[in-house]
Amino acid sequence: xxxxxxxxxxxxxxxxxxxxxxxxxxxxxxxxxxxxxxxxxxxxxxxxxxxxxxxxxxxxxxxxxxxxxxxxxxxxxxxxxxxxxxxxxxxxxxxxxxxxxxxxxxxxxxxxxxxxxxxxxxxxxxxxxxxxxx
Numbered sequence: 049x050x051x052x053x054x055x056x057x058x059x060x061x062x063x064x065x066x067x068x069x070x071x072x073x074x075x076x077x078x079x080x081x082x083x084x085x086x087x088x089x090x091x092x093x094x095x096x097x098x099x100x101x102x103x104x105x106x107x108x109x110x111x112x113x114x115x116x117x118x119x120x121x122x123x124x125x126x127x128x129x130x131x132x133x134x135x136x137x138x139x140x141x142x143x144x145x146x147x148x149x150x151x152x153x154x155x156x157x158x159x160x161x162x163x164x165x166x167x168x169x170x171x172x173x174x175x176x177x178x179x180x181x182x
Contacts, residue, residue, distance in 0.1 A: 106165055136161055
């Protein structure tokens with residue numbers, strides 16, 4: 049695309065509304081970008097939509113397991129907290145480490161968060177171990 053002297057000398061003040069030079073091309077470019085944005089917005093393909101959906105899943109409230117005998121059993125849902133730092137272990141399942149088969153990024157938060165999808169973990173039996181019952 050070639051620029052006219054008016055476009056070059058106008059700098060940031062130039063816009064397609066000025067009606068000099070290649071204003072039709074500039075107007076078409078603006079309309080095309082607007083139509084592309086609207087189609088992505090209607091289709092839910094904007095980055096902000098996927099980010100909001102990710103956080104909605106991560107911060108969804110879930111129940112954890114409470115046992116009177118104060119022992120852990122397989123298939124219990126627990127929240128892990130460090131006694132020294134009072135930080136809660138959290139993990140987003142969408143933060144997968146692609147260089148390993150099954151690895152995820154974990155971190156901790158010192159905010160008082162309740163049981164939510166990113167802070168509750170399920171106690172599962174190891175695949176190649178025989179622990180008996182629970």
